[in-house]
Each structure stands twice: as C-alpha cells, then as structure tokens.
Amino acid sequence: MKIKFASRMKTVPRSFIREILKVTTNPEIISFAGGLPNLKMIPIKELENACDSVLEQDGTRAMQYSTSEGYYRLRKWIADRYMKKHSLLVTPDDILITSGSQQALDLVSKVLLDKGTQVTIEKPGYLGAIQAMSVFEPRLSAVPVTETGIDIQALEKNFKTKKPKLFYAVPNFQNPSGITYDMETRKATAALCKKYNVIFVEDDPYGELRFSGTDLPIINKFLNKTGILFGSFSKIVAPGLRLGWVCAPKTIMKNLITVKQAADLHTNFFSQRIVYEYLTKNNLDTHIEKLKAVYGKHAKAMLACIEKYFPSEVKFTRPQGGMFIWVTLPAKIKAMALLKPALKEKVAFVPGDPFYVHTKNVNTLRLNYSNAEPDMIEEGIKRLGNAVKKLISK
Amino acid sequence: MKIKFASRMKTVPRSFIREILKVTTNPEIISFAGGLPNLKMIPIKELENACDSVLEQDGTRAMQYSTSEGYYRLRKWIADRYMKKHSLLVTPDDILITSGSQQALDLVSKVLLDKGTQVTIEKPGYLGAIQAMSVFEPRLSAVPVTETGIDIQALEKNFKTKKPKLFYAVPNFQNPSGITYDMETRKATAALCKKYNVIFVEDDPYGELRFSGTDLPIINKFLNKTGILFGSFSKIVAPGLRLGWVCAPKTIMKNLITVKQAADLHTNFFSQRIVYEYLTKNNLDTHIEKLKAVYGKHAKAMLACIEKYFPSEVKFTRPQGGMFIWVTLPAKIKAMALLKPALKEKVAFVPGDPFYVHTKNVNTLRLNYSNAEPDMIEEGIKRLGNAVKKLISK
Numbered sequence: 001m002k003i004k005f006a007s008r009m010k011t012v013p014r015s016f017i018r019e020i021l022k023v024t025t026n027p028e029i030i031s032f033a034g035g036l037p038n039l040k041m042i043p044i045k046e047l048e049n050a051c052d053s054v055l056e057q058d059g060t061r062a063m064q065y066s067t068s069e070g071y072y073r074l075r076k077w078i079a080d081r082y083m084k085k086h087s088l089l090v091t092p093d094d095i096l097i098t099s100g101s102q103q104a105l106d107l108v109s110k111v112l113l114d115k116g117t118q119v120t121i122e123k124p125g126y127l128g129a130i131q132a133m134s135v136f137e138p139r140l141s142a143v144p145v146t147e148t149g150i151d152i153q154a155l156e157k158n159f160k161t162k163k164p165k166l167f168y169a170v171p172n173f174q175n176p177s178g179i180t181y182d183m184e185t186r187k188a189t190a191a192l193c194k195k196y197n198v199i200f201v202e203d204d205p206y207g208e209l210r211f212s213g214t215d216l217p218i219i220n221k222f223l224n225k226t227g228i229l230f231g232s233f234s235k236i237v238a239p240g241l242r243l244g245w246v247c248a249p250k251t252i253m254k255n256l257i258t259v260k261q262a263a264d265l266h267t268n269f270f271s272q273r274i275v276y277e278y279l280t281k282n283n284l285d286t287h288i289e290k291l292k293a294v295y296g297k298h299a300k301a302m303l304a305c306i307e308k309y310f311p312s313e314v315k316f317t318r319p320q321g322g323m324f325i326w327v328t329l330p331a332k333i334k335a336m337a338l339l340k341p342a343l344k345e346k347v348a349f350v351p352g353d354p355f356y357v358h359t360k361n362v363n364t365l366r367l368n369y370s371n372a373e374p375d376m377i378e379e380g381i382k383r384l385g386n387a388v389k390k391l392i393s394k
Numbered sequence: 395m396k397i398k399f400a401s402r403m404k405t406v407p408r409s410f411i412r413e414i415l416k417v418t419t420n421p422e423i424i425s426f427a428g429g430l431p432n433l434k435m436i437p438i439k440e441l442e443n444a445c446d447s448v449l450e451q452d453g454t455r456a457m458q459y460s461t462s463e464g465y466y467r468l469r470k471w472i473a474d475r476y477m478k479k480h481s482l483l484v485t486p487d488d489i490l491i492t493s494g495s496q497q498a499l500d501l502v503s504k505v506l507l508d509k510g511t512q513v514t515i516e517k518p519g520y521l522g523a524i525q526a527m528s529v530f531e532p533r534l535s536a537v538p539v540t541e542t543g544i545d546i547q548a549l550e551k552n553f554k555t556k557k558p559k560l561f562y563a564v565p566n567f568q569n570p571s572g573i574t575y576d577m578e579t580r581k582a583t584a585a586l587c588k589k590y591n592v593i594f595v596e597d598d599p600y601g602e603l604r605f606s607g608t609d610l611p612i613i614n615k616f617l618n619k620t621g622i623l624f625g626s627f628s629k630i631v632a633p634g635l636r637l638g639w640v641c642a643p644k645t646i647m648k649n650l651i652t653v654k655q656a657a658d659l660h661t662n663f664f665s666q667r668i669v670y671e672y673l674t675k676n677n678l679d680t681h682i683e684k685l686k687a688v689y690g691k692h693a694k695a696m697l698a699c700i701e702k703y704f705p706s707e708v709k710f711t712r713p714q715g716g717m718f719i720w721v722t723l724p725a726k727i728k729a730m731a732l733l734k735p736a737l738k739e740k741v742a743f744v745p746g747d748p749f750y751v752h753t754k755n756v757n758t759l760r761l762n763y764s765n766a767e768p769d770m771i772e773e774g775i776k777r778l779g780n781a782v783k784k785l786i787s788k
Contacts, residue, residue: 001591001620004559005649006508006530015462015655034459042454051445060436063632065428067416068409099493099658106657110529114400115509131656135504136400165398197395226395238457240663255399261409262525263500264493268662269634 012134016354030380032367033348042238050277066269068261070097074276086218094247097267101232101244105132111255113138120164124355126175140357149181152188159196166199172207173322176355176366190222200227205235208288210321211296241271298369301377309385323370335365345383406528410748424774426761427742436632444671460663462655464491468670488641491661495626495638499526505649507532514558518749520569534751543575546582553590560593566601567716570749570760584616594621599629602682604715605690635665692763695771703779717764729759739777
C-alpha cells in the first residue's frame, strides 16, 4: 500500500541529536553531544523516599486517571515559586502541567500556528522548538543572538518586515549557544514585543542553573501577563519523569487545555505526585546549589581545555549557567565535516546545522559539559582539538 | 492583546467528559460518566514492588532521558504478546510507546491528516478520537454501528463515495456503545479496507477484557501488516502511568517517531520501567481474569437494574466485555435534557452528543459500570430511571 503522508512530514526535521545519541551509546566514545543532566546529580534517594511516601498516602489513587490541567498542588507550588523568585503574580490556574516542556511547544504551536503563520526564533535556535513548530508548517525566520542576547536592532527589523505572531526565545544560557540576555536586552525585547503585538514565548529550562554572574528577571516580568512562559523539572530534578509546564494568559490557557486533552488526556499523575512530594519534603534550593557548583566546575574545566587544546582561531562562548558551550570554527571548517573524524577519535558533539532554519554547512557546533566528568572533559576536548587541528592543516 | 488563534481551534471540541468529571467530584453524586477503571482493581502492591525493584536495579538511570521509541524490553513484551494472543508477527521495531493511546491518536493524525483529509469513524464514535483528529481539520464522516459491529453495507458506500484515507474503529466493546464486531464483520471490514485502499486504524484498549462470549481475532490479523493498531496499559494495569502504544508498518513508524520526538521527546521512562518490571514479575493473565470477573459482575448488575428501573421503551446494548453500556431513550427524550434532572437526582452519565460529528440533540447516552460498586449501581440506576420516567411523563 502506497501511503501519502500529511504535507507537514516534508518539513518536520528528524531530530539530529536523537540520531547522534544512538551512535554515542558506544561506551568508548566521550560524548559532548547530548543535553543530559549529570546522572550523579539526580536526587535518587530523595525521589525514592517521595515514591514510597506517595504510594503509602495515595495507594491506587496515585495510579488513576487525573485532570488535564495537572495536579493542583504542584501547579500551586510552581505559581508560588514564580512569586518567590521573580515577584511574578501567577495563580495555579495559569499553569498547565505538560510532558516535559517539549510538549508545551507542541501545545502552544497547535493553539497559535496555522500553515504559513510567521514565527521568529533565535539564530542559532533550540532545535526541539524548530522541530515542534515545523509540524504546523509556519514560516520561521531567525534573528541572530550576540554575546548580550538577541540582536535588538535585527529583532525590530524582523518584527517590522515579517510581522510575526510570536517570538520564541531561550533567554537564559540558551540551548545551543549558552548565551544569556543582559538586562538591557531583556527590557528591549519586552518593549519590542509590546510595540509590535508579538506574543513572547519564553522557554526557561536552565534559568535556575546560574553558576556565575547575578540572576536577572525573566522577560515576562516586563510583559504584564501577555506572554507565555515554559518551565521544566528535567534539569533541576529529573528528566525521565517528563514534567514541564506552561504558564499562559487565561484566553490562551483555555485553548491549551483543550489541545492537552486531545494530545494525551493528562500528564503522568504518579510522577506529578512524586515530584510534588519531593519538593515539599526537601529543599530544592539546596539541591540546585549543588547542581550549580558541579556544572560550574565542569564548564570551567571545559573552557580551560578548549583554551589549551583548540587552535587559537577557534572562538567560543563563556556560559554563566546551563549546560552548553557554542564553538565557532574557522570559516573554512564545516562542523559536519568535523563530525566523522571526531567520531573516529572517539569524541562526539552536535554540529550547528540543526539549530538553523535556512542555513546549512555552518562552522559552529555545540558542546555539552553537564554529563561528562572533568577528566573525561580533558580527554575529550584533547581528542576534539586534534581533530580540528588536522582538519585545519589539510 | 487580542489573540487570533489557529483556525483548528474553531473545530476542536473541548472534551465534554472531562467537563462532566469536574462536576462529579461531588462525592454525593453516583457517577456512571467516567471511563475509569475500578480503583480497587489496580494491582497496587505489585506495582509498589515493581517500583522498589526498578529503583534498586537502575537507580538514577530510571530517571534519565531515554529513547523516543520507548523502552526496548517493554516493546518486545508487547510484540511477544501479539504473537502469543493473536499469532500476529510483530517485532519491537513495529512498536512505539506513547503517553496513553490518546497520544497514538495525536501522532497518527499528525502523520496522515492534512486539512480536509477524508476520515471515516464509527457512529457513535470514541470522542477522544474525534477530538484528537479534529486538531488536524480532517473531514470526518461516520458510519453507524449495529449490534454486530460496523454496518458493512454503509461502510462500503462510505468508502466508495468519500474515499477516506483512513477508517478508525474500536472493534472490541466499543467506547461508547459497548458493541463488538462479530467474526464476519471483522473479515468484511478488512476486505473493504484492502479493496478501497483505506488505512485501518484499530484501537483496542478493551480487547483483553472480555467477560462473556469467545475472543475474536483482531482485524489487523486479516490485513497483512498494512493497518495501524493501538493498545494501552490503562485498562489492564493502571491509567495514571499514561502508557499506551502504537503498532504500525515501517514507513508509517518512521514518521511516527519523528512526530513523537517533536511532541514530547519520549514517554515517561520511570513508568515504562515500572510496568515492564510488573509484567515480568507477575502473571498479567491472572490479574486480567480478576478484572473480567469484577467487570462482568458489574455489567450484569447494571443490566439487571436497567431492566428493573428503566421504562420498557428504553433500549440498551449488552456488552460482552469492556466498560460501557449504551442506552437509547424514546425518540422524544433528548439525553442532554436528561442530564440536569439526573444531576439533581445525584447521578451522572455522558449524553451521546459528543460521540457524533454531525448530529446534535440525540436520544442516546453512555453508562460506565467499571467504576461503581454493585450497590451503588443499583442506587444510581434507580435514580436515573426516576429521572427518565419523570421526563417521559412530562
């Protein structure tokens, strides 16, 4: 039987990272390719206790169908934390629990995007967002990020000419670039979104993971509850439980709940109960301090190794938090061309290509430092440095 | 800010059931509205042991990111069960683990439906499917089910005139009607799908729950691996873990994995591990025997009460398994008009309306018997019978 697939299947990219991850299951390969939290940093004992306690308290009720909006107390916990951390007035009704913040991208796209809807993203931009939105066939345009965040002049030009419905960004320790918007850029971004009536979609999975510099307000703080905000427990508790959330204005929320019902009825209830139990019985801030110390150490180690082992023509970002460093090779070296020799040296990374929408054969690449120990970081960067040098001298 | 939502939001119905469920949280109301498995029948001790055992064996690995396809051993277990129960040759690569079979509907719709794609469903049909597919703006047409399954003559006429891309059906103990396709109807359905090149999407969440009559082959058995098959652990293990699956031919599977990545990266890994552990350490068939005994008892009790308390003009189906009875009121009584007086009598049901696509103000309704104990069934049906009688005599 010959099958004609939906037209969207021509535009949805397959996740390049998920494909690379398959290659890197080989234990001999040192992988900087994934975006995985460090296994050692998952608070397993505490989650185990939370698990026991939920089963003891709830019994079968922890395993029954539940509400599409998500567990009320967990939504309240999230709302309260926005108040505490950002003085952002949010109620539980403004929060929808999703299967990771990846699902938030799917749901928001469903609610707002028609075929051809103009959407602005960052350049480079989070590939999971490019993938999730592409399913709904929007017109994507990308605005470059600089060391201080999105290029504000370019963003205004983009808003003027493209008239996008929404602008999607990861302002803290961006995936893939590791770049963070400074205060001025945050305010300017909010002002532009207001001026041009663009819905700002702020994806903030790494915001709590700042290991240098000072915390900055979320951009939605300047938007008077007109924007959309994503959060996630994947990077601060555990990713395998697939728990994220979207915080949105009432009219959008109503529609999000409808498409959430259609997508999977509701998010795994047992996991929602476990994480809520974990959050109430433990001090999340103490855990986050530990995470920041470890990721800060890893980042420092990787940056030192890059300086030591990479040729001086190679440029790179210096993240203040999160999990990624973005590397720019000399213009003539394509990241895709580096991948094969790097894998031969038994080291993996993600070439920049999947983070762009209309650009191919780029000279940029992403390195993850959260999931490899410092000694492996040294060995891996040494190997990668060798592969780069060989390619340059060719 | 005035927001223009995607055009699909005009056609996606909000789940009426999920709305009713909110009303029925009042403990005084006896609810036959939900589609909830009986809480007492969730094997909680065994799941608790499975949980402990997973955490002991895997530790943090049970909480890490995982593959989009799903846990390999769980996929193999499902493939093996198809072989054992239906002599259907399925490999783990033919299985994708989803967040409940509701997500299978979302993913299959994404892969196959464009705006305007012609899709055939049953009349009445599963409202979760109507909702999930509507997101992609297909043209839905519905073919009536009779006591022996889909009306084959009407189905052929539909295939001839509408030329649908796919036909979606729940052939075992259908939700909402409780009806089961007989052997002849199964073979005829498969033959028609082959003849008219229609992709058959067989949703089978209740197939294992037959409490009378004899098991019949799944329709995909007659389709030589061209159809799509959904399954779920929600009704046989526990729904709150949100674990279902889709079994599909290779070309379709490749596309399903891409949209699964985009939808939520992967299904909750901890729950996949727990359920797999449960399945290997316990005898699922023994558990299912208990489920069937209980649901059979409930169905029998409800049918007896309907005969006792409902006026004789009321017609109803006699399910051989699953969780639902479908009631047809006298033509002049609208199910929607019955809902308010019924809620006043403190009994809830789902009016037939949301199970139809182009029909409104119907005289049919759905009753669930899995989630109320026999004494509550008697009291509830008595109350509902009173409400019906009052409405008839008006």
